[in-house]
Amino acid sequence: MRKSFGPVEALRGVDLHLDAGEVLAVVGDNGAGKSTLIKHISGVYRPDAGRMLLAGTPLDLSSPREARQRGVETVYQDLALADDLSIGANIFLGREPMRRLFGFLPVVDERTIRRETADLLKRIRSEIPPEARTVARLSGGQRQAVAIARAIYWKAKVVLLDEPTAALAVMERERVIHHTRDLAAHGVGVIYIGHNLVEILKVADRIAVMFRGQVVHVTPAAETDQETLIKYMTGYSESKKAA
Numbered sequence: 215m216r217k218s219f220g221p222v223e224a225l226r227g228v229d230l231h232l233d234a235g236e237v238l239a240v241v242g243d244n245g246a247g248k249s250t251l252i253k254h255i256s257g258v259y260r261p262d263a264g265r266m267l268l269a270g271t272p273l274d275l276s277s278p279r280e281a282r283q284r285g286v287e288t289v290y291q292d293l294a295l296a297d298d299l300s301i302g303a304n305i306f307l308g309r310e311p312m313r314r315l316f317g318f319l320p321v322v323d324e325r326t327i328r329r330e331t332a333d334l335l336k337r338i339r340s341e342i343p344p345e346a347r348t349v350a351r352l353s354g355g356q357r358q359a360v361a362i363a364r365a366i367y368w369k370a371k372v373v374l375l376d377e378p379t380a381a382l383a384v385m386e387r388e389r390v391i392h393h394t395r396d397l398a399a400h401g402v403g404v405i406y407i408g409h410n411l412v413e414i415l416k417v418a419d420r421i422a423v424m425f426r427g428q429v430v431h432v433t434p435a436a437e438t439d440q441e442t443l444i445k446y447m448t449g450y451s452e453s454k455k456a457a
């Protein structure tokens with residue numbers, strides 16, 4: 215896949231695959247192209263050249279909404295949750311179950327929302343009390359859990375996590391890692407963007423390193439270490455190859 219912004223080549227021929235049930239981490243220095251790549255998969259950008267396939271079918275996305283409809287959920291760093299709504303309302307936002315009042319008047323089925331939300335939080339073993347009033351009162355890690363629960367409930371095929379732990383305290387980071395593994399265990403393919411290599415090595419099955427708009431290295435997480443990743447992230451390995 216290729217993408218330029220004027221003279222800037224943000225993606226210079228990126229080729230990647232993601233399996234169901236795996237966590238693929240994408241790392242790279244600032245400006246390497248990670249966000250640009252994510253924005254293609256989440257339907258924000260269209261590639262100048264190249265294409266994406268989902269389970270063998272072309273994934274030609276014209277909007278983030280279409281991406282969600284096709285089973286691609288994105289969890290951004292600054293989480294797009296509606297602060298003044300409940301956890302349940304956030305999980306069902308825009309896709310609320312309805313029931314008929316007096317047999318004809320369609321209204322939102324609050325009881326189903328409450329029941330399904332409680333089940334879901336139990337399923338992901340989240341410590342958030344389901345009756346927590348609004349999302350505004352939740353911690354950063356709990357907000358991530360809500361977004362991840364939403365992806366599981368709506369049977370996302372692919373979930374993009376963009377620096378999910380960047381703003382979190384240590385304990386909370388551990389929880390997000392746990393929830394990320396949980397997503398993969400549900401058969402979801404997860405793309406995890408991050409900067410913290412200790413965390414990346416813990417959460418990922420495979421790691422792709424981007425450097426100047428290209429994927430320069432892909433490796434199973436179990437077969438690499440911080441030092442090797444940093445070499446690829448800084449272009450050291452590339453310059454050695456060229457020499």
Ligand SMILES: Nc1ncnc2c1ncn2[C@@H]1O[C@H](COP(=O)(O)OP(=O)(O)OP(=O)(O)O)[C@@H](O)[C@H]1O
Nearest residue numbers: 219222223224242243244245246247248249250251
């Ligand atoms: N909308 C845009 N207009 C112009 N240039 C852009 C735009 N978005 C990204 N770029 C450029 O494309 C390149 C890749 O940027 P990108 O944000 O994808 O990198 P990144 O790896 O996500 O970096 P970071 O870790 O800092 O978020 C950079 O040179 C950046 O300046």
